[in-house]
Amino acid sequence: MDRFVVGIEDDQVLLKDFLFKQNLSKKAIKAIKMNGDILVNGKHQTVRYCLKENDLIELVWPDEQTTMEPYEYFLKVVYEDENYLVIDKPAGIPCIPTKRYPNKTIANAIIYYFKMSNLKATVHLVNRLDKDTQGLMLVAKNRQAHYLLSKDIKQVKRIYYCLVEGILEERGVIDKPIVKDDNSVKRLIGSNGKKAITAYRSLKVFDNKSLIECDLKTGRTHQIRVHLSSIGHPLLGDSLYGSKEGKRSSYYLDSVYLEFVSPFTNKLIKIKKDIKSKF
Numbered sequence: 001m002d003r004f005v006v007g008i009e010d011d012q013v014l015l016k017d018f019l020f021k022q023n024l025s026k027k028a029i030k031a032i033k034m035n036g037d038i039l040v041n042g043k044h045q046t047v048r049y050c051l052k053e054n055d056l057i058e059l060v061w062p063d064e065q066t067t068m069e070p071y072e073y074f075l076k077v078v079y080e081d082e083n084y085l086v087i088d089k090p091a092g093i094p095c096i097p098t099k100r101y102p103n104k105t106i107a108n109a110i111i112y113y114f115k116m117s118n119l120k121a122t123v124h125l126v127n128r129l130d131k132d133t134q135g136l137m138l139v140a141k142n143r144q145a146h147y148l149l150s151k152d153i154k155q156v157k158r159i160y161y162c163l164v165e166g167i168l169e170e171r172g173v174i175d176k177p178i179v180k181d182d183n184s185v186k187r188l189i190g191s192n193g194k195k196a197i198t199a200y201r202s203l204k205v206f207d208n209k210s211l212i213e214c215d216l217k218t219g220r221t222h223q224i225r226v227h228l229s230s231i232g233h234p235l236l237g238d239s240l241y242g243s244k245e246g247k248r249s250s251y252y253l254d255s256v257y258l259e260f261v262s263p264f265t266n267k268l269i270k271i272k273k274d275i276k277s278k279f
Contacts, residue, residue: 006055015040016047018057023263025147035062061142066122068097070115071108079271083145083264084126084138085110086271089255091134095125110139126150127158127219127255135160135255136271148263153219159257160214160224161203161275164233165243168210171201174227178220186240187222189230196220198227209236224253 037060079086095106107123114121124146126138140146179193197217204211214224229241237251256273
C-alpha cells in the first residue's frame, strides 16, 4: 500500500491529477480502480474527488497474476529491496519464453523465486540480455516500479565488458541508428532506424583482440554487437555479426555495472560485478 499526505499546494486538486503528479501511469491507475482500491481518509473515493490539505491518500494495489510456469532454477541475487531485484544472469539461458524455450528462462526462474518468497507478482524486466549475454539484470517487483524506470531507460546506467576482434583504439562513441532486419533476428545499421549511442573504451589488448568497456546511452536490441561490428570489431565468437572465430558456446559480453536512483526512496543504488579473476 502506498500512502500520500496532501500538502497545501495540492488543495482543491482532483485526485486523478494528484496521482499523475506522483508519476502513476494511466494503466496503473486503471488497475487500482478495477482490482484494488483508492482510499481518502479511510473512505473509498473516485479519481474525480477534490482533495483538501492534509487528506491521507492510500492506494491498495491489486495482487498481480501470472500464467507463466515457475522454473526451479538457482538465481544469483546480488541486490534486493521492496521494489527491485538485481540478478547476475549466466550466459546460455534466455530472458523470456519463446517457441524454442517455452519455460526454462530467466522469467520463469523469477516466477519461482517470487513463489518461494511468497510474493504475488509477475515478471517486469527493466533491462533484458540476449541469451548468450551474461551479467546484471534489473527486475521490478511491481508494475509501478517498472514504469518509473523503464519509461526512460537512460535513468539506468549500464556498463558492459566484451571481447572483440582486432586492436581497437583507446576510446570512442558510436552514434548509428539501428533497424530490424525483416528476414532474420539480426539488427542492422540503417538511416530509418532508432537512435542508438554506445560509448566505449579499450581496457586491455591481447593477441589481436581487445577487452572493451561499453557504456550504453540507449537500449536497442543487440546494440553493442551491431555497433562494434559496424566499425570492424565484432565480438569474438559472434558469428551472427561477422566474427571470423566461428560460433562458440557463447561470446563474451558481460553486464558488469548497474546504477540507478530508486524513484521510491531517492537512494542511489550501484551494483558492480567482480570480474578481476577473468582477466
